[in-house]
Amino acid sequence: MSNNVGQVTNALRERQYIATDEIATVVFLATQLGKPLLAEGPAGVGKTELAKAWAKATGMPLIRLQCYEGLDESKALYEWEYAKQMLYTQLLRDKLSQILSEAETLSAAADRLAQEDDVFFSERFLLARPLLKAVTSDVPVVLLIDEIDRADAEFEAFLLEILSDFQVSVPELGTIQAKHQPFVLLTSNNTRELSEALKRRCLYLFVDYPSHEAELNIVRLRVPELNSKLASQAVEVVQNLRGLDLKKNPSVSETIDWAKALVLLNANTLDQTTLETTLTVLLKHESDVQKARRALMRAQGTDRDLPGGGSGKGRRNPFN
Numbered sequence: 598m599s600n601n602v603g604q605v606t607n608a609l610r611e612r613q614y615i616a617t618d619e620i621a622t623v624v625f626l627a628t629q630l631g632k633p634l635l636a637e638g639p640a641g642v643g644k645t646e647l648a649k650a651w652a653k654a655t656g657m658p659l660i661r662l663q664c665y666e667g668l669d670e671s672k673a674l675y676e677w678e679y680a681k682q683m684l685y686t687q688l689l690r691d692k693l694s695q696i697l698s699e700a701e702t703l704s705a706a707a708d709r710l711a712q713e714d715d716v717f718f719s720e721r722f723l724l725a726r727p728l729l730k731a732v733t734s735d736v737p738v739v740l741l742i743d744e745i746d747r748a749d750a751e752f753e754a755f756l757l758e759i760l761s762d763f764q765v766s767v768p769e770l771g772t773i774q775a776k777h778q779p780f781v782l783l784t785s786n787n788t789r790e791l792s793e794a795l796k797r798r799c800l801y802l803f804v805d806y807p808s809h810e811a812e813l814n815i816v817r818l819r820v821p822e823l824n825s826k827l828a829s830q831a832v833e834v835v836q837n838l839r840g841l842d843l844k845k846n847p848s849v850s851e852t853i854d855w856a857k858a859l860v861l862l863n864a865n866t867l868d869q870t871t872l873e874t875t876l877t878v879l880l881k882h883e884s885d886v887q888k889a890r891r892a893l894m895r896a897q898g899t900d901r902d903l904p905g906g907g908s909g910k911g912r913r914n915p916f917n
Contacts, residue, residue, distance in 0.1 A: 601625065614643070614650035615815050623802045624651065633760050633781035635745075635796060638804035641848020644784040645743055647804075652739040657780065660734070661741040662727040664748040670755060674728045674765055729773070732765050737777040745795075746785040753795050760798040809836050812852060820856040830867050831856055838879065841888055847879040855879050869893075 605628075606621040616624070624647070627634040636644040652659035662673055725733065731740040745753070759765060763775040783799065785791060807815065813832045816823065823831075832852065839846045847855075855878045864871050872893065880886045 608654035609647075609650050610818075612650040612653045613818055614646060615811065615818060616647075617807075617811065620647065620802065620804065623800055627782075627800050628780060630800070631778055633783060633799040634802060635783045635785065635791075635799035636802045636804050637785045637787055639806060639846065639848075640786045641846075641850055642804045642806055643849055644782075644804050645741065646850075648739055648741040648743075648782040648784075651780065651782070655739070655780075658734070658736065658738045659741060660727050660731045660738050660779075661743060664742065664744045664746075664752070666747060666749060668748045668752055672726060673752070673755075674726050675767060676724050676726070723767070723770070728759060729765060729767075731779045731781075732759070732763065732773055732775045734779070735776060738779045740779040740781045742781065742783040744786060745783045746788045746791060750792065753792050757794055757798065760795065806839060806846070807849065809833065812836070812849065815849060816852060816856045819853050820860060822860050823856050824865070827859060827864060827866065828856065831859060834867065834872070835879065838889060841885075841892060843880065843885040843888065844882045845880075845885065851879050 602618070602621045602625045605625045606616050606618075609616045609621065609624075623634060626632070636647065638644060648661075649659060651657075723729075727740070731738050742756070745756075760781065763778050764772055766772050783795075806812075809832055812835070813829055816828045816832055817825070820828070835847050835852045835855070855875065858875055858878050859871070862871065862875070873890065876886050876889055880889060
């Protein structure tokens with residue numbers, strides 16, 4: 598599956614993920630070196646999809662930890678099922694009373710009770726969260742730590758033990774070593790700078806918006822029913838939209854959604870009406886929509902032909 602870079606590329610392509618040579622190389626090295634992979638880049642360029650595609654390609658289960666501000670150990674690693682512990686305490690009340698009745702002093706009773714901690718702080722009461730699930734899994738898994746830049750810096754520090762030694766510490770149980778080393782992929786949208794300590798433990802990959810040719814290949818693969826001429830025109834529009842200094846550039850997934858929308862509308866070319874009525878499939882902020890429409894009007898003032906709207910040599914993209 599990952600004996601060389603070419604096999605990685607083919608495996609991902611079979612799962613409809615077109616990987617650049619750099620992506621395939623870094624994924625190959627991460628699997629061979631047993632290192633976590635940190636993928637940074639704009640939102641919507643395929644970082645999360647890479648983890649999903651690799652999980653499908655390798656047949657490994659995908660365990661996902663979605664990061665957010667305030668994420669802590671109890672949501673990421675584990676927590677104790679206190680309600681279950683209380684239930685067991687009630688059910689075993691008579692037995693506990695018998696044990697404590699043999700103690701002559703309060704201190705002795707406390708010591709006797711402490712000897713039973715292992716009963717109530719054992720794996721039967723442990724509620725595993727994504728990180729612990731990945732470590733204790735009976736089979737190798739793909740662990741996706743998504744949007745790590747949204748979590749607090751303190752959470753990054755907490756992750757270092759897992760990323761370095763693939764183990765976690767539970768005070769009541771001790772250190773739990775991974776049964777199988779997971780393939781760890783962290784994603785970041787570059788909303789804040791990550792710590793050097795975290796970066797040192799990972800192989801680094803920057804994933805940018807694809808080139809025209811690469812994005813066109815993605816559209817052809819994911820929406821094969823769209824005719825090749827219209828697919829090329831659609832990708833050209835998206836590529837030029839990203840040059841308009843928008844609040845949020847259209848992502849690759851939105852390009853795919855737009856391509857599917859054009860198929861549903863039985864569009865043959867990108868005429869003015871089709872462009873204006875489907876812009877919101879690509880753009881999710883009103884200010885961006887208005888900016889795109891103004892660019893379209895400026896283009897119409899000098900050239901009435903839209904992409905694909907005619908065969909003249911003067912035809913140009915409305916967002917150029």
